[in-house]
Amino acid sequence: xxxxxxxxxxxxxxxxxxxxxxxxxxxxxxxxxxxxxxxxxxxxxxxxxxxxxxxxxxxxxxxxxxxxxxxxxxxxxxxxxxxxxxxxxxxxxxxxxxxxxxxxxxxxxxxxxxxxxxxxxxxxxxxxxxxxxxxxxxxxxxxxxxxxxxxxxxxxxxxxxxxxxxxxxxxxxxxxxxxxxxxxxxxxxxxxxxxxxxxxxxxxxxxxxxxxxxxxxxxx
Amino acid sequence: xxxxxxxxxxxxxxxxxxxxxxxxxxxxxxxxxxxxxxxxxxxxxxxxxxxxxxxxxxxxxxxxxxxxxxxxxxxxxxxxxxxxxxxxxxxxxxxxxxxxxxxxxxxxxxxxxxxxxxxxxxxxxxxxxxxxxxxxxxxxxxxxxxxxxxxxxxxxxxxxxxxxxxxxxxxxxxxxxxxxxxxxxxxxxxxxxxxxxxxxxxxxxxxxxxxxxxxxxxxx
Numbered sequence: 001x002x003x004x005x006x007x008x009x010x011x012x013x014x015x016x017x018x019x020x021x022x023x024x025x026x027x028x029x030x031x032x033x034x035x036x037x038x039x040x041x042x043x044x045x046x047x048x049x050x051x052x053x054x055x056x057x058x059x060x061x062x063x064x065x066x067x068x069x070x071x072x073x074x075x076x077x078x079x080x081x082x083x084x085x086x087x088x089x090x091x092x093x094x095x096x097x098x099x100x101x102x103x104x105x106x107x108x109x110x111x112x113x114x115x116x117x118x119x120x121x122x123x124x125x126x127x128x129x130x131x132x133x134x135x136x137x138x139x140x141x142x143x144x145x146x147x148x149x150x151x152x153x154x155x156x157x158x159x160x161x162x163x164x165x166x167x168x169x170x171x172x173x174x175x176x177x178x179x180x181x182x183x184x185x186x187x188x189x190x191x192x193x194x195x196x197x198x199x200x201x202x203x204x205x206x207x208x209x210x211x212x213x214x215x216x217x218x219x220x
Numbered sequence: 221x222x223x224x225x226x227x228x229x230x231x232x233x234x235x236x237x238x239x240x241x242x243x244x245x246x247x248x249x250x251x252x253x254x255x256x257x258x259x260x261x262x263x264x265x266x267x268x269x270x271x272x273x274x275x276x277x278x279x280x281x282x283x284x285x286x287x288x289x290x291x292x293x294x295x296x297x298x299x300x301x302x303x304x305x306x307x308x309x310x311x312x313x314x315x316x317x318x319x320x321x322x323x324x325x326x327x328x329x330x331x332x333x334x335x336x337x338x339x340x341x342x343x344x345x346x347x348x349x350x351x352x353x354x355x356x357x358x359x360x361x362x363x364x365x366x367x368x369x370x371x372x373x374x375x376x377x378x379x380x381x382x383x384x385x386x387x388x389x390x391x392x393x394x395x396x397x398x399x400x401x402x403x404x405x406x407x408x409x410x411x412x413x414x415x416x417x418x419x420x421x422x423x424x425x426x427x428x429x430x431x432x433x434x435x436x437x438x439x440x
Contacts, residue, residue: 013235013404013411013428014235014405014407015233015235015404172418172426174411174416174418174428175409175411176404176408176409176411178404178406178409179408184233184234184235184396184398185234186398187234187396188396188398189395189396189398190396191233191394191396196394196424197424198394198420198424198425198426200418200419200426204416204417204418206392206418206426208394
């Protein structure tokens with residue numbers, strides 16, 4: 001049975017996964033890099049920023065789970081580009097010619113366009129459909145592997161609220177952002193569907209993992 | 221130099237320190253006991269609920285810090301009683317004849333009344349003053365010991381926002397309450413004044429401690 005998974009979704013203490021005022025110059029709004037410094041410091045995250053090296057401890061062990069076993073990603077419109085990217089026919093995402101997805105990647109938008117094939121195995125498809133329908137299509141494209149729910153916070157929240165996510169990995173960063181896009185709104189009681197584990201890392205962040213109850217293995 | 225301290229302030233993942241719908245029957249609103257189960261399970265917390273025994277591990281080590289070195293407490297109106305307690309001249313708090321404070325205890329309310337001397341060293345004083353003025357009075361009463369900022373969330377937030385709190389111990393419980401009184405509102409950037417530490421406990425909660433930068437000891 002394949003799973004739908006969220007990985008490395010960073011939030012502030014007050015639950016914001018993105019700051020206020022997103023733009024081409026400030027993809028995370030007033031949060032800047034603060035929500036992702038923990039990841040940039042790891043072997044997983046350093047290359048994404050064009051750096052080499054990085055730590056190989058707890059933070060990296062979690063971060064590396066982002067890739068294995070994934071056959072497709074679904075992302076929200078706000079992850080693919082800054083506000084207004086739909087008006088730019090040349091926009092191909094933030095990530096250059098070889099995006100770090102390497103699978104079919106479905107972008108949810110009310111203004112779909114023709115698919116874009118990138119280097120390294122990433123093909124962007126654009127969909128104006130419900131979460132359930134998007135997941136159907138992504139599962140089919142994933143060829144028996146798992147589907148990653150890529151965020152941002154708004155679409156992650158929508159998929160969680162619809163009961164469509166089996167594994168959620170959040171990273172709580174010890175800052176109070178005050179403004180932005182809050183993950184938790186509308187998710188009252190969600191812990192009832194999951195086994196929840198928290199582990200604090202020496203870097204100062206706390207990793208929260210939610211495993212859907214029905215995914216747990218019975219031993220007897 | 222004495223300090224002002226917050227201890228054992230439990231919050232949900234989404235930052236609520238109290239549920240919605242507080243009443244005499246439901247002091248924590250729809251949250252019930254869920255924010256404090258971690259504490260009730262400890263040697264510190266069990267006796268408060270009339271139980272014996274309890275764990276003596278990490279959760280208890282944090283919980284026990286509530287008492288030593290405290291010479292006075294300031295609490296908000298919502299901690300002292302259910303909505304409307306000001307209309308009941310016989311109301312003496314939730315805690316029976318021997319409340320667990322054992323020091324002068326200042327209750328912030330817009331409708332002050334005569335002080336009440338309880339058994340065990342607790343005397344309730346009622347004040348309609350600003351946080352700064354309340355802290356002045358509590359410091360004077362504390363006789364050289366520290367002042368505890370007792371909560372609830374609204375007054376804790378006011379005192380933190382006013383820069384009046386040196387030590388903050390929060391306990392994040394892995395539930396999403398969805399509604400209630402949120403601690404974080406208005407505290408954007410507060411981490412800049414503090415050294416922050418997070419440690420997850422085997423019970424599933426995560427202890428967050430904020431130590432004011434100016435309280436840190438220089439070693440050279």
